[in-house]
Amino acid sequence: xxxxxxxxxxxxxxxxxxxxGGLAMVAAGGVVFALANHYAVYRPAAPxxxxxxxxxxxxxxxxxxxxxxxxxxxxxxxxxxxxxxxPLGLDASGQMVAPADISTVGWYDxxxxxxxxxxxxxxxxxxxxxxxxxxxxxxxxLKPGDGITIARxxxxxVHYRVMSLQSLPVAQAPGALFSQDPKVARQLNLITxxxxxxxxxxxxxxxxxxxxxxx
Amino acid sequence: xxALALVLAPILPIGPQAQATGPAVDNVAxxxxxxxxxxxxxxxxxxxxxxxDLDCTGVGFTAIFSGGFTGTFDGHDHSISHLTINQPxxxxxxxxxxxxxATIQNLNLVSGSVAGSNAAGGLIGLAxxxxxxxxxxxxxxxxxxxxxGGLIGLxxSPGTTLIQDVAVTGDxxxxxxxxxxxxxxxxxxxxxxxxxxxATLQRVSYAGSLSANSGSRVGxxxxxxxxxxxxxxxxxxxxxxxxxxxxxxxxxxxxxxLGSAIAIGSGVTSIIxxxxxxxxxxxxxxxxxxxxxxxxxxxxxxxxISITDSFSAGAVTATVANGGGLVGANSADPPTxxxxxxxxYDGPATGQSVCAGLLAPTGSCTRIDTGSQPSYFKANRxxxxxxxxxxxxxxxxxxxxxxxxxxxxxxxxxxxxxEGTAPNLGDxxxxxxxxxxxxxxxxxxxxxxxHYVAVALDPACSNGTVSTAPESSNAVADAGYDYPxxxxxxxxxxxxxxFTATVSLYFYGVSSAxxxxxxxNPAIHGYSAIPGASLSSAxxxxxxxxxxxxxxxxxxxxxxxxxxxxVIVDPVGLARNVVxxxxxxxxx
Numbered sequence: 124x125x126x127x128x129x130x131x132x133x134x135x136x137x138x139x140x141x142x143x144g145g146l147a148m149v150a151a152g153g154v155v156f157a158l159a160n161h162y163a164v165y166r167p168a169a170p171x172x173x174x175x176x177x178x179x180x181x182x183x184x185x186x187x188x189x190x191x192x193x194x195x196x197x198x199x200x201x202x203x204x205x206x207x208x209x210p211l212g213l214d215a216s217g218q219m220v221a222p223a224d225i226s227t228v229g230w231y232d233x234x235x236x237x238x239x240x241x242x243x244x245x246x247x248x249x250x251x252x253x254x255x256x257x258x259x260x261x262x263x264x265l266k267p268g269d270g271i272t273i274a275r276x277x278x279x280x281v282h283y284r285v286m287s288l289q290s291l292p293v294a295q296a297p298g299a300l301f302s303q304d305p306k307v308a309r310q311l312n313l314i315t316x317x318x319x320x321x322x323x324x325x326x327x328x329x330x331x332x333x334x335x336x337x338x
Numbered sequence: 339x340x341a342l343a344l345v346l347a348p349i350l351p352i353g354p355q356a357q358a359t360g361p362a363v364d365n366v367a368x369x370x371x372x373x374x375x376x377x378x379x380x381x382x383x384x385x386x387x388x389x390x391d392l393d394c395t396g397v398g399f400t401a402i403f404s405g406g407f408t409g410t411f412d413g414h415d416h417s418i419s420h421l422t423i424n425q426p427x428x429x430x431x432x433x434x435x436x437x438x439x440a441t442i443q444n445l446n447l448v449s450g451s452v453a454g455s456n457a458a459g460g461l462i463g464l465a466x467x468x469x470x471x472x473x474x475x476x477x478x479x480x481x482x483x484x485x486x487g488g489l490i491g492l493x494x495s496p497g498t499t500l501i502q503d504v505a506v507t508g509d510x511x512x513x514x515x516x517x518x519x520x521x522x523x524x525x526x527x528x529x530x531x532x533x534x535x536x537a538t539l540q541r542v543s544y545a546g547s548l549s550a551n552s553g554s555r556v557g558x559x560x561x562x563x564x565x566x567x568x569x570x571x572x573x574x575x576x577x578x579x580x581x582x583x584x585x586x587x588x589x590x591x592x593x594x595x596l597g598s599a600i601a602i603g604s605g606v607t608s609i610i611x612x613x614x615x616x617x618x619x620x621x622x623x624x625x626x627x628x629x630x631x632x633x634x635x636x637x638x639x640x641x642x643i644s645i646t647d648s649f650s651a652g653a654v655t656a657t658v659a660n661g662g663g664l665v666g667a668n669s670a671d672p673p674t675x676x677x678x679x680x681x682x683y684d685g686p687a688t689g690q691s692v693c694a695g696l697l698a699p700t701g702s703c704t705r706i707d708t709g710s711q712p713s714y715f716k717a718n719r720x721x722x723x724x725x726x727x728x729x730x731x732x733x734x735x736x737x738x739x740x741x742x743x744x745x746x747x748x749x750x751x752x753x754x755x756x757e758g759t760a761p762n763l764g765d766x767x768x769x770x771x772x773x774x775x776x777x778x779x780x781x782x783x784x785x786x787x788x789h790y791v792a793v794a795l796d797p798a799c800s801n802g803t804v805s806t807a808p809e810s811s812n813a814v815a816d817a818g819y820d821y822p823x824x825x826x827x828x829x830x831x832x833x834x835x836x837f838t839a840t841v842s843l844y845f846y847g848v849s850s851a852x853x854x855x856x857x858x859n860p861a862i863h864g865y866s867a868i869p870g871a872s873l874s875s876a877x878x879x880x881x882x883x884x885x886x887x888x889x890x891x892x893x894x895x896x897x898x899x900x901x902x903x904x905v906i907v908d909p910v911g912l913a914r915n916v917v918x919x920x921x922x923x924x925x926x
């Protein structure tokens with residue numbers, strides 16, 4: 124199902140395509156599950172300035188760690204993503220910082236650099252303060268086998284293939300977000316918001332986590 | 339020096355030609371080589387190392403070093419199996435015929451039989467001034483003569499003999515001959531200690547079946563001790579030891595530990611002492627049958643025969659006379675000075691109502707009615723005399739039964755003292771058995787937080803190396819979790835490839851709040867949650883602990899070596915989430 128959404132506003136790069144509709148996904152294990160989508164609660168867009176100020180505290184990017192700034196852009200053709208990546212760290216409360224610009228994504232600078240042995244983590248907004256789609260607006264529509272490419276600033280292109288997708292209550296999200304499949308040497312986990320939006324808390328109930336294996 | 343060409347192991351790159359000084363070294367890899375070496379008198383003073391398990395099937399073996407072995411034999415924890423020595427007409431028969439000034443250690447005689455005449459033992463026929471340490475024997479011994487032991491037939495003066503950390507489980511049979519057989523025991527048939535001599539059995543046990551058809555002076559550990567010092571004190575001591583085997587004879591002077599204690603020195607002190615010993619095997623004889631001693635006999639007032647902090651709990655049957663819960667008989671002529679201190683006997687189990695069948699000893703010897711206190715001696719560390727036993731490094735309790743000795747090593751690389759001082763009196767996983775006595779349970783001090791950790795796998799597994807290390811020692815840190823007690827790395831050999839083991843980890847000194855169980859795979863620099871792992875809090879031995887339980891399959895995703903090879907390798911730790919998921923919805 125879908126509810127009418129306002130026309131996207133704000134600075135978009137022209138790559139974004141509006142895709143309404145329910146989100147039926149097939150996880151790696153073949154289990155079909157439906158994600159409670161973020162259209163479920165419609166809230167008219169608030170003035171951009173007010174919402175920005177509210178999100179500023181958590182959106183301050185952490186200083187990139189030395190040698191960790193080789194992330195450049197992420198491309199996910201299946202959902203039309205082509206976004207600039209920035210290194211991001213933690214806020215004062217120990218929470219991963221989300222990008223200040225909803226059209227960009229953040230590489231968590233305590234994860235390994237894309238292409239290195241281990242787990243790389245990238246976060247992006249599902250939508251913005253006025254309800255406009257963020258860089259990972261369609262992340263929940265990815266399917267196993269879809270391709271992801273991260274172009275590093277050193278000219279290296281790192282290619283991934285989606286393995287699985289999960290939607291978890293926010294409290295359970297860290298367990299999946301920070302976990303690497305024991306059989307996968309180089310893994311990329313992407314995260315954005317999902318589930319029902321709670322207007323009182325200003326939070327989505329769930330987090331959508333996509334796991335991909337480097338090719 | 340041995341003239342034989344013997345196999346030299348790569349791990350022990352030494353040999354006769356490599357020794358500029360000192361005894362020659364012979365590294366033995368086959369039973370045939372050992373049999374041949376043992377016939378060479380020039381090798382009698384060598385250092386002999388076993389570098390492999392020996393299978394003596396089909397090897398015509400006679401007792402080695404009949405002229406006396408004076409060197410060092412180190413089995414390096416290897417085994418000898420199917421040892422067959424059949425010399426029923428010979429004196430001094432055992433794997434070693436006789437020894438003098440020798441050391442024999444770290445050897446497992448796992449199967450076979452020894453048949454000899456007088457002075458027959460599974461390991462040594464006749465021993466003088468000899469040390470035997472860390473030996474097990476399941477070899478069956480038979481003789482129609484005298485001085486027959488599961489380990490040693492006769493320990494003879496002069497010198498000091500030490501038998502330490504030895505467990506014998508083979509049967510001992512003496513059917514008797516024309517003149518009957520005597521001095522028969524699970525470990526040492528007869529000990530003769532003269533002036534200045536000392537013979538000590540320490541941390542030894544017997545758990546076979548002993549039958550002496552018509553022999554007197556029969557005991558679970560020692561048939562008889564003759565202490566005969568005239569010019570200097572002499573002593574025979576048995577400490578921290580037990581008998582669980584059955585002891586049966588159709589003759590007299592029979593004890594669960596020692597058949598006859600005879601201190602007959604003249605003008606000097608002759609000592610026979612039992613400390614912290616117990617018997618739980620059935621003891622059957624005719625006259626002078628006791629739970630620990632058959633008879634005690636001293637001839638001079640200065641001699642001392644004593645039993646301290648010990649108990650008897652096996653059935654005692656004296657078919658003729660003088661059965662006692664602790665002692666069969668004290669010799670009355672002259673009056674024997676047998677002192678008992680803090681000793682006990684199980685009334686219902688021994689079937690005896692008196693401590694000694696003839697002449698009560700001086701001191702404390704108390705009957706315990708285990709009908710009303712069935713667990714008095716079982717799984718207990720606090721009832722006297724157990725309260726005076728070392729349950730950290732020597733003894734372990736066992737659920738529902740009597741204490742047993744902690745083996746010298748349970749193979750997990752952690753010192754006995756460290757496991758022995760783990761929480762809950764050395765039983766950190768609270769299974770009723772000291773961790774130091776279990777190959778599948780390892781407790782040790784966490785190098786990260788200084789508190790104890792216990793790693794317990796299925797009983798089918800034997801732990802190898804164990805250690806803890808901080809998260810920072812890994813190639814990458816966990817991006818979202820901290821490990822307050824570090825990560826525990828262990829290897830365990832579960833024998834069967836593909837085996838699925840249940841693993842329980844006990845962490846002391848860690849708050850249980852918000853913990854999960856995660857593992858690190860160094861091959862991929864990856865951390866992950868362990869599927870199906872459970873966490874619970876417990877109070878063990880009065881200390882709070884966090885218990886993590888999960889299953890791991892050899893060769894499965896959690897096994898670091900990734901191969902179904904019977905060996906599980908698993909770095910794992912308690913993790914606490916310290917990074918929250920980002921707020922990636924921008925609406926407010």
